[in-house]
Amino acid sequence: MIYSVMRKIMSVFLVLAAATIILAANAAAMNGCDSNCISCHKLDKHEAAEIIRELNPGLTVESVQISPSRGLWEIAVKSKAEPKGEKAIWYLDFSKGNIIIGKLIGLKTKENLTEKRNIELNKVDYSSIPIKDALLLGEKSAKHKVIIFTDPDCPYCKRLHDELKKIVAKRTDTAFYILLYPITKLHPEALKKSKSVMCAKSLQLLDDAFDKKPLPEPTCNAKSVDDNIKIAEGLGLSGTPALVFPDGVLIRGAMPAEEILRLLDK
Template sequence: MKKRFLIVLAFALAFTVSSIGGRAEAFPATGSAAKCTDCHTLTKEEAAKLLRADQFKAQIKDVRMSPVKGIWELEVSQGDKVFIVYVDFAKKFLVEGRFTELSQIGEKQLKKVDLKRIPLDNAIIMGNPKAEKKVIVFDDPDCPYCAKLHEEIKKIIAKRSDIAFYIKMYPLPMHPNAYDKSKAIVCQKSAKLLDDAFTGKKLPAPDCETDEIDNNIKLAEELGISGTPALILPDGRLLPGYAPADALLGIIDSPQP
């Protein structure tokens, strides 16, 4: 079984470090966000220690301010892989994936992908299998926002028989148990196991040998997908991240040429 042994960022204790000390605040009581770096610092060396990069032969390539106030953006590499994670100024929390401005969803043309490149034979279908509109979702069973999106998908398919969601399992490297969970879900092609994963229930061990997960990982990387959830709309637009049901329906029902 092949796994991507990138940095295991899921160690919550890595962010409860004794060196932080004092009261955890993302911002000082006074002053502007423009001066955040005057009172908050994070060196590459400190970031590497927080993420335990040395244990996984990884490097912190860059530490910079993120588009969101109070959060550092870290560029991490291991071998030929490069990915982005975020750490808050208090150095207690990690955010995976990328931030997307809500205004960009409506104002900016989303990237399009070739739907023909995405096989759906082994996808887990939520909704009407004969639905005219197919939305492809790349999911990680240990991704909190995937779980939130999962509940919104249920709302959509409950009232729209013309929309179906095709789930492709894409375990991220920062979730060490996600690979086997994804494999178990794919082996049984089970929407129930997907539900169980998102509600924190223990899944059975995989009961088959399949290269589906590795193929999904390779495909996602080729499509430029680096985080979850990631949705590919019926017109091929790639929509990263979580969206509530009403907002998602508005985007699905407004295709771009």
């Protein structure tokens, strides 16, 4: 009788022990995957490119990594037509069945994590851009020096230029080095206007150009404008305006003064 009871107790103990081992193993597997997702999930650039191609064959995959949100891959894509152009972030879930194109917002910080990664991916070498022949808007001794690529016939460039004036009017610590980059495919007269401005080294002439006033004929070759075109194209810029911040952050398009100052102060 005692032996039978002991055998039943031992059987129950063994079952419980086995269940504990199984649960522990499952927990370890879950914890391992939760703390290091790539131990359970794999995605390389080649496979990501195959997936992306189904949606847009005109894109290449630049990089793949785990996104800030667990369960998603972060894929940096770029246009094949502009190999030096802007990179963008797409997301792919771990099932590899769904693509997400949009913003990833951190709930605690309210930060746009997608924008932050886009900015990091598209940084350039600020020091490689020569500014000795640039037009200077602001004080030469300013702490913050932002490089601007602009086109005298571009309406968005005029909009940005007006915002830059607001900044230098109230912030002596910020200056803008303006490089004339005429987009001749869109603005056939922009090259001649850019050279007129640069021959005179005149911010007033640039203002006149933005205001659609007639400019004098160029009085020199203004080779710096030709150099600016090569530099801008080397950076992957196919349009204007563009801003290059001292830390290499490259922003395409016009921005309000408040946003420019936010990025500088950040």
